[in-house]
Structures are given as structure tokens and as C-alpha cells.
Amino acid sequence: MTYCVAMHLADGLVFVSDSRTNAGVDHIATFRKLHIFGIPGERLIVLQTAGNLATSQSVISLLRQRLHGDAPNLHNVPTLFDAARLVGQTLREVVEHDSAPSMTAGVDMSSSFLVGGQIAGAAPGLYNLYPQGNFIASTVDTPYFQIGESKYGKPILDRALNHRTTLEHALRCALISFDSTIRSNLSVGLPLDLLVYRNDSLEVPHGYRVEEGDAYFEAVRQQWGNGLRQLLQELPSTPASYLGE
Amino acid sequence: MTYCVAMHLADGLVFVSDSRTNAGVDHIATFRKLHIFGIPGERLIVLQTAGNLATSQSVISLLRQRLHGDAPNLHNVPTLFDAARLVGQTLREVVEHDSAPSMTAGVDMSSSFLVGGQIAGAAPGLYNLYPQGNFIASTVDTPYFQIGESKYGKPILDRALNHRTTLEHALRCALISFDSTIRSNLSVGLPLDLLVYRNDSLEVPHGYRVEEGDAYFEAVRQQWGNGLRQLLQELPSTPASYLGE
Numbered sequence: 206m207t208y209c210v211a212m213h214l215a216d217g218l219v220f221v222s223d224s225r226t227n228a229g230v231d232h233i234a235t236f237r238k239l240h241i242f243g244i245p246g247e248r249l250i251v252l253q254t255a256g257n258l259a260t261s262q263s264v265i266s267l268l269r270q271r272l273h274g275d276a277p278n279l280h281n282v283p284t285l286f287d288a289a290r291l292v293g294q295t296l297r298e299v300v301e302h303d304s305a306p307s308m309t310a311g312v313d314m315s316s317s318f319l320v321g322g323q324i325a326g327a328a329p330g331l332y333n334l335y336p337q338g339n340f341i342a343s344t345v346d347t348p349y350f351q352i353g354e355s356k357y358g359k360p361i362l363d364r365a366l367n368h369r370t371t372l373e374h375a376l377r378c379a380l381i382s383f384d385s386t387i388r389s390n391l392s393v394g395l396p397l398d399l400l401v402y403r404n405d406s407l408e409v410p411h412g413y414r415v416e417e418g419d420a421y422f423e424a425v426r427q428q429w430g431n432g433l434r435q436l437l438q439e440l441p442s443t444p445a446s447y448l449g450e
Numbered sequence: 451m452t453y454c455v456a457m458h459l460a461d462g463l464v465f466v467s468d469s470r471t472n473a474g475v476d477h478i479a480t481f482r483k484l485h486i487f488g489i490p491g492e493r494l495i496v497l498q499t500a501g502n503l504a505t506s507q508s509v510i511s512l513l514r515q516r517l518h519g520d521a522p523n524l525h526n527v528p529t530l531f532d533a534a535r536l537v538g539q540t541l542r543e544v545v546e547h548d549s550a551p552s553m554t555a556g557v558d559m560s561s562s563f564l565v566g567g568q569i570a571g572a573a574p575g576l577y578n579l580y581p582q583g584n585f586i587a588s589t590v591d592t593p594y595f596q597i598g599e600s601k602y603g604k605p606i607l608d609r610a611l612n613h614r615t616t617l618e619h620a621l622r623c624a625l626i627s628f629d630s631t632i633r634s635n636l637s638v639g640l641p642l643d644l645l646v647y648r649n650d651s652l653e654v655p656h657g658y659r660v661e662e663g664d665a666y667f668e669a670v671r672q673q674w675g676n677g678l679r680q681l682l683q684e685l686p687s688t689p690a691s692y693l694g695e
Contacts, residue, residue, distance in 0.1 A: 356601035360630035364675060365682055373688045381682070385605035401693045410694035421689050428685060430609060436677040437610050437626070443618045444666050448646045449655035 206392035207238055207353035209253040210362070210379050211319040213331035213343040216372050217403040218321050220412075221379040222253050223353075223387070225394035239398040240265050242272075242279045243409035248324040249402060250279050250288050255353035256316035256336065263299040264292065264316065285330040286342075289320045293338030317352045322402070329404055357389040358382030372401050377425065380415075384426050397422075451637035452483055452598035454498040455627060456564040457620050458576035458588040460613055462648040463566050465657075466624040467498050468598075468632070470639035484643040485510050487517075487524040487567075488654035494567040494647060495524050495533050500598035501561035501581065508544045509537065509561065530575040531587075534565045538583030562597045567647070574649055602634040603627030617646050622670065625660075629671050642667075 206227060212219040222239040236258060243249040252268075254261035268291070271278045282288050300314050315336035323329035333350040334340040343350060348368045351359065358381075365378045376399065386393045400412035415422045451472060457464040467484040481503060488494040497513075499506035513536070516523045527533050545559050560581035568574040578595040579585040588595060590613045596604065603626075610623045621644065631638045645657035660667045 356634070357605050359634050360602050360605075361678070363633055364678055373693065374682065376688055376692060377682060377685050388608055389601070389604050399692065408694075412694065413692050421686065421692065424686050429681065432677075432681040432684070433606070433609055436674065436681065437619065437622060439677070440622050440673055441666065441669050443621055447621060447644065447658050447666065448618065449653075449657065 206390060207255040208351070208355065208358065208383065208386045208390075208393045209238055209255055209319055209353055210349060210351045210358070210382060211251075211253060211321050211331055212349040212366065212370075212375050212379070213321065213329065213368075214348055214372060214375055215369050217401065217406075218251070218323075218329055218331060219372055219375045219379060219399070219401050220251050220253060220319070220321065221376075221383060221397055221399040223383065223393045224396050224398060225392060226258050227392045230391065233392070233394075235396070236262075237398055239400060239412065241400065241409060241412065242268070243322070244280060245409050246325070246407050248280070248322065249407065249409050250285070250320065250322040250324075251400060251402070252292065253319040253352065254316055255318075257312070257314050260296070260299055260303065260314050261316040261318070263303070264295050264318075267295050267299065268292065283324070284327060285320070285322060285324055285332070288322070288324075289332040289334060289340050292318055292320050293334055293340060296334070296336075297338045319350055319352055323404070323407065325407055329402070354386055354390050354393050358386040361385065372403065376401060380422060380425050381429055384429065451635060452500040453596070453600065453603060453628065453631050453635075453638045454483055454500055454564055454598055455594060455596045455600075455603070455607070455624050456496075456498060456566050456576055457594040457611065457615075457624070458566065458574065458613075459593055459615055459617060459620055461617050462646065462651075463496070463568075463574055463576060464617055464620045464624060464644070464646050465496050465498060465564070465566065466621075466628060466642055466644040468628065468638045469641050469643060470637060471503050472637045475636065478637070478639075480641070481507075482643055484645060484657065486645065486654060486657065487513070489525060490654050491570070491652050493525070493569040494652065494654050495530070495569075496564075496566050496645060496647070497537065498564040498597065499561055500563075502557070502559050505541070505544055505548065505559050506561040506563070508548070509540050509563075512540050512544065513537065528569070529572060530565070530567060530569055530577070533567070533569075534577040534579060534585050537563055537565050538579055538585060541579070541581075542583045564595055564597055568649070568652065570652055574647070599631055599635050599638050603631040606630065617648065621646060625667060625670050626674055629674065
């Protein structure tokens with residue numbers, strides 16, 4: 206499985222991905238799911254992937270291989286919308302190429318992507334690309350997208366996140382969301398890859414990797430877990446009628 | 451959709467169910483999913499249902515209709531294990547009866563059940579009955595079961611619940627779990643039906659219904675939501691390396 210979240214906020218973008226893949230619970234491996242494209246001072250395009258790993262890796266490989274030509278590629282498309290269309294088109298190409306009916310044997314070849322970033326001259330953007338290759342854009346009302354195992358980590362985002370949340374606070378929300386997901390689903394796991402982008406910086410950051418035992422993540426997990434237990438203890442006493450008394 | 455949780459703790463049992471059913475988002479209705487059988491001083495058997503409503507209602511109707519005969523029924527089976535087997539057998543009977551291939555048209559007729567309670571002379575028990583009619587029992591290690599839309603509300607149970615949790619505290623955990631689920635999935639909704647059973651009381655409580663605007667539930671939701679936001683604010687500051695600085 207996989208869990209990726211991307212946020213499009215007033216101050217910039219936040220991306221966090223886990224790195225666990227599995228083909229059955231007896232076949233677990235670590236693969237990066239956060240991929241960075243860009244030209245410093247001109248554009249940053251971040252891709253996150255979920256679903257069939259062969260499909261998503263082929264899409265990323267083709268996108269990288271084609272960076273140095275005249276045909277439309279992630280280094281020359283004029284807008285982020287065009288970047289998302291290019292990813293969708295490459296996804297369709299890979300799935301068609303790999304889906305000989307005699308070979309797929311019922312395996313789900315589909316992948317989904319989050320595509321976010323900024324190209325000089327326009328505002329930052331974030332797209333959620335479906336396995337069909339079409340996509341939707343984030344808005345002020347819906348400032349985040351998730352792909353993969355999204356449910357365990359959604360309640361905290363719904364409660365605590367809005368368009369005006371600061372990047373630092375949003376990143377902490379994302380870490381809590383990952384902590385909840387990792388605790389409830391074995392197939393989502395560390396390390397986490399994260400990347401924070403500030404509007405109009407047009408930098409191409411290399412992001413940060415949260416490894417097992419990372420001091421800050423451990424501190425956040427522990428303080429959050431203790432805090433939740435404390436909060437539960439402090440809830441008002443249950444009326445007798447609730448307890449059937 | 452549906453969300454039901456049942457807990458088997460050192461001091462007794464806690465059951466909470468929502469009451470929203472839907473056949474598409476344009477066809478939403480309220481149906482009780484917590485059903486109580488019992489003879490005061492002798493036995494309590496609580497059933498919670500998820501899945502196809504026609505199937506689960508037929509199972510409950512047959513179980514009620516057959517209470518007054520010599521054949522095995524929920525008022526005369528000697529053990530809770532036998533009660534769970536009887537529910538499973540009735541489920542198979544209903545699904546076979548209603549599943550003429552020419553009629554089901556791809557509709558999923560399956561239902562799942564939680565069956566818990568106590569029969570005089572034995573300890574309380576809790577079973578999670580699969581759509582196939584077979585079932586597993588809760589244990590000290592796994593003191594709760596969920597059916598229906600379980601993911602949004604699972605992290606708080608995994609963090610805060612164990613076999614030795616008090617009934618009152620467990621009930622508050624369940625209410626928080628429902629709050630998270632209701633916020634994230636429109637197809638789970640109020641009113642909630644809840645029932646708390648203390649070991650060896652052998653009472654047949656009628657439970658409590660949490661309606662829209664219930665003062666205690668509202669107070670819990672509000673205190674929890676505010677507390678979470680406060681906890682997030684108090685988390686340690688994010689290191690510069692996380693922010694790519």
C-alpha cells in the first residue's frame with residue numbers, strides 16, 4: 206500500500222509520502238514515491254505516486270528520459286496544467302503498453318498521482334490525477350489531496366487544516382496523519398519523504414527523509430499520543446443515562 | 451453505509467451503532483442497527499448489523515419470530531457461541547433464499563454482524579460474524595470489533611483502548627471514534643444507539659439513543675475538537691531541515 210498527502214496552502218505547498226510497497230504481506234520493500242523535477246529559478250514540479258509500482262516507475266522513467274528533447278516535457282511545458290496533462294498522457298501510454306490482455310492476469314495495473322509545484326509567471330498549483338489520467342485541481346475550499354491508504358489519516362486533516370494554515374503547522378498535521386495511518390495499517394511505513402515549498406521561491410528543494418528513530422518525528426508521535434490520552438481523560442463524565450443506570 | 455463498534459472489556463461490554471443507511475447518496479434513511487434480545491436475570495444477546503439492509507432485517511425478523519418455539523432460538527441456546535452459530539445459520543438461510551441469480555442483478559446481498567452478551571453460568575462474550583456466517587471471538591489482546599466504515603474511527607481505538615479500560619472511558623473512546631467517522635463520511639450519521647452492559651448483571655438494558663443536538667455528545671465533540679487543535683499548537687517546532695531551510 207501507500208499513503209501520500211499534498212497540501213496547497215496560502216503560503217506554499219507541502220508534500221509527504223511514505224515509502225513502503227507490498228505485493229502481499231510477505232513481500233514488502235522500500236521505494237521512494239516522491240519525485241522532484243525542476244529548474245532552479247524557473248520551475249518546480251513534484252510528483253507523488255500510488256498504485257501499481259511498475260506502472261508508476263515507468264511513468265516517472267519516461268518523464269525523466271524525455272526531459273532533453275523538443276517534444277513537450279516537464280522542463281518545457283508552459284503551465285502546471287500542461288504538466289498534469291503530460292503526466293496523465295504518459296500514464297495512459299504506459300498502461301496501454303503494458304496491458305496485453307493475455308499477460309495482465311487480473312492484476313490491477315493502475316496508478317494515481319499527485320502533481321504540484323510552480324512554474325515562473327503563474328501561481329503554484331496542485332492536481333489529483335486519477336488512474337484514468339484525468340485530474341482535478343485543489344481549491345481554497347479543498348486545500349489537500351490524499352492518494353493510497355487515505356482514511357486513517359483523514360480525520361485530523363479535516364479538523365485542523367484549511368487554506369490559511371501555515372506551512373509549518375500543516376507539516377505537523379501531515380506527520381500526525383502519517384502516524385495514525387502507520388499505526389493502523391502495516392502496509393504504510395517509514396521512511397517518509399517530505400518536501401515544503403514556499404510560494405514564488407522557485408527553488409528546487411531536495412526535501413527531507415524521516416528515517417526510523419528520527420528524533421523530531423519520535424518526539425511529535427510521543428507528545429501527540431500522550432496528549433490524546435490526556436484529552437480523553439479530561440472529557441466530561443458520562444451521564445448515568447448513557448450507561449443505562 | 452454503517453459504522454458499529456463493540457468492545458469486550460474486563461468489566462463488561464460496550465456497543466455503539468450509527469443509524470444511517472443509504473442506497474446511493476440520494477437515498478438516505480434512518481434504521482436502527484442495534485438489536486437487543488434477552489431474558490432479565492438469565493441472558494442478554496446484542497446484535498449489530500452492517501451491509502445489505504434487507505438481508506440483516508430478514509435475519510433479525512426470523513430470529514425474533516422463532517423465539518417462541520422448541521427449536522434452537524436466541525432465548526434457549528445454551529451458550530453465546532451457539533447464539534453466534536444460530537445467527538450465522540440464519541444469515542446463510544436468508545442469503546440463499548433471496549439470491550435467485552436471475553434477481554440479484556449484481557447487488558451485494560451480504561451482511562455482517564457483531565454478536566455479544568452473556569448467558570447465565572458463563573462469562574460474557576463477543577463475536578464478529580463474517581458475511582459467510584462464520585465468526586471470530588474477541589480476546590484480551592483484541593478487545594474490540596468494528597463493522598462497516600471502520601477506518602476513520604480506528605486510530606483512536608488503537609491508541610486508547612485495551613482490555614482493562616473502564617466501561618465509561620471506553621464509551622467516551624467510542625463516541626470520539628464515531629465523531630471522527632461522522633465528520634469524514636456523510637453516509638455514517640446520527641442518531642447513535644448505545645448500550646453498556648456490566649458483567650454478571652444479567653440485565654436487559656434498553657440502551658440510550660444519542661439524537662442530533664444531544665448535550666453531552668455535543669460537549670464531548672467540542673472539547674475533543676478544541677483539545678486536538680490545542681495539542682497540535684503545542685507540538686515542538688519543526689526543525690529547519692524539515693522545512694528545507
